[in-house]
Amino acid sequence: MKILVVEDEKGLAESIVDYLSKEGFTCEVANTFWQADEKVSLYQYDCTIVDLTLPDGEGFGIIETLKKIAATTGIIIISARNTLEDKIKGLEIGSDDYMTKPFHLSELNARVKSLIRRRNFGGNNDMIWREIRVQLQGRKVFVNEKETFLSRKEYDLLLYFLSNIDVALTKESIAEHLWGDHMDSADSLDMVYSHIKNLRRKILERGGKDYIQSIYGIGYKFAAS
């Protein structure tokens, strides 16, 4: 899976590449508009992450070029601008997702994966990790092939974990993933805790292992050991 990261802030681009590489993606970086333009014309990518504000142009231009030559590439916009007009424009010209800076790398990762899944399998495949199988289309979860009934948020939480295996996730990023960024309060962190408790219990009930580890002061990690 090849990903192009178009971002002029070198440190941020590096972080994204670093994070996504660990998840098994092959990443390339373009720091300027022209670099990006050249790369999308020459190579084929599964997903492109585009920053809108570039020193020598608007990210929208790259998206337009991409749509012309490689319509199957998934596009995620990352931008500091969070106006509705930008979001609407981004979606209108064919991007798949819009993330406002600052964002969580884990969230970006989850969205890239979900986008690729949708692009490649039409969301029709199952996500399997050890004894856990998630049937994406029916939003059903099986542990040891026994169905476990999760609430909407618990399902979202599990999917978020499965997209970020063996990665330390902050409580805040989980809360934001589940309720959006407008719900910022100590309460939402409590809610994260209670949802995690329920998810863990439901997996254990079906004979699954406890994969959710809590990391003191930071958050949680979904890992085999």
Next chain:
Amino acid sequence: MKLLEKTSRIYLLASLVIYLAVGVAFYWIIKYMIYDEVETRLKVEMRDFETFIHTHDTWNNNSYFVENKIEVIPVYGEYDPSVIFKDTLIQNRYDEGVGPFRQVTFYTVIGGVPHRVAIRKSMMESYKLIEAISAAMITFLGLLMISMFLFQRRLSGKLWKPFYDTLARIKEFDLTQKEKLQLPQSEVTEFSELDDVLKKMADKMQHDYTSLKEFTENASHEIQTPLALINARVEQFIQSKDLSENHTYWIEEIYHASRRMSRLNQGLLLLAKIENQQFTEAEDMDLTDLLKNKLADFEDIIRHKEIDVEMNLGGSFDVHMSHALADIFLNNILSNAIRHNLPKGKIYLESETNLIRISNTGHDLKADPERLFERFKKESAGSESVGLGLAIVKQICDNYGLAIEYTYNETIHSILIRPEGQEGNG
């Protein structure tokens, strides 16, 4: 009062006074001249009479056939030998009417006996003349006044037209749009100067507005990008396996601080945008409906905090505002009601036509309720909130003509929203 109406009124009043004065003066002048003429003739007759008496030393009324024209009465005793002019009314000989006469009275000695002599002249013709002249004058002055009035109206209407055109253009002018202010060129120096000044001002305002807008956007971008970098680096950092307790504590602090700063930046940017009226798109919507939908977003947290929501919604609250802002508006109010609620507390949502009241149970309020709408005012120091939520709510209210009130009694905090100008009847 409109300018044209005002000048018309002043003009009408002034010309009325002037014409009246002119008319009165004219009347007196004519009258004076006619009297002067009549009196001169009376004096001539008086001299004729005296010459006659001087020659003949006798008078016989019969010798003067016009009746009443000369009256000679002998005087006995003391008399004042002065000449007096006066107006008098005398009966006509043939009909019953009474006619105005001018009469001169003087004394003369006829046949050794002093006589009082009165010579009269009919003023009938003169009065008719005065009447005719006055009538003609009133008519002409009236016509003159009306035509001058109409002329003046047309003239000032024409003269002020560029001004009204300019006014209309300014009214239509929208600072937030990119179109420049276009004003019609006028021949009148003052108006073209006015137009030039206005154009300059509008251009400056537009320029300032755009640069402010760009500045806030750029500033936000410039701040969000390093924050994104901090966040990303922290996320990478926490993946390390060997973090000591101290490290995680520091990292958590850095992470929290950067997130707070990001929120603060977004909040301030939003406030600036609302203040600059950058949310120009607007649609009609019912706030009550929106409130119902919005509540669903908070379902999880309401259940989690075991808050009891009591709804008593009726009537509609129609507003014309940006959908994004309406969403932020209700979001902030509701999340405020939840955040500052007690565990197992209550939220009351009440509405009637053009009135929404959102109340919640909560801790005692230490600050002045109205001051909570100020920026960075928060009840509990160090909480997750940055203290901009209610300031944003207030700003939205100010922009869309809504009045908001925060009241507090016996652990119930209420926020009351209604259209401006309807305070005090709900």
